[in-house]
Amino acid sequence: MVRALYMDDSYLKSWNAKITSVKDGKFIILDQTAFYPKGGGQNWDEGYIIKDDEKFRVVYVGKFSGEISHEVDKSGLKEGNEVSCELDWERRYAYMRYHTASHLISNILYRRADAKITGNQIELDKTRMDFSMIDYSPEKLKAYVDEANEIIEQNLPITVDYMSRQDVLGKPELARLAVGLPKNIKEFRIVRIGDIDEQVDGGTHINHLKEIGKIEVIKTVNKGKNNRRMYFILK
Secondary structure: OOEEHHHOOOOOOEEEEEEEEEEOOOEEEEOEEOOOOOEOOEOOOOEEEEEOOEEEEEEEEEEEOOEEEEEEOOOOOOOOOEEEEEEOHHHHHHHHHHHHHHHHHHHHHHHHHOOEEEEEEEOOOOEEEEEEOOOOOHHHHHHHHHHHHHHHOOOOEEEEEEEEHHHHHOOHHHOOEOOOOOOOOOEEEEEEEOOOEEEEOOOOOOOEHHHHOOEEEEEEEEOOOOEEEEEEEEO
């Protein structure tokens, strides 16, 4: 199994690795990687795999049969190669800020309106969140986002821990997704915001809330019975 370095250090920008597999000349598996694979509403990381000063651009990262696969823009890398890797940090950091902001908003929606997240998509310039909320109004949503911005000013730390499946099942508030917990996983990664929030999550996050900036809602959509959608940007 590939060692996913981003799980414990979202700020790791460069590292060394060994190529354990090459498929069709351009699909690369490393023994360890900080490139985040597409999943959980967060897009993949980009950057470079470097061998003897030659750069191979990473254009897509996905997870297939439990392995993290890196698609590069040209052939030339071989199994057994010792390589160095570099993240496109600006791209990654944007996703980190938006992902943590999504956690903060989902915490408030859950506490104030018993709302669960039914879908989300984090982009480089905005994020979409879908959620179930019975007693909905744009005014209430604005108040929740205002509360999130007030909490950001506290600059609470974001930390990572791990918890057994049994312990997570005993705390249903840890899993905010309407679809519930993935099956066949024995240990879950928990992302905490100070002492106000903890969620099951496998994505990348900032270290302190003020790195988010300010959350601004740009659009809300009432999608029918209890189904809501919001788009927000960070300023």
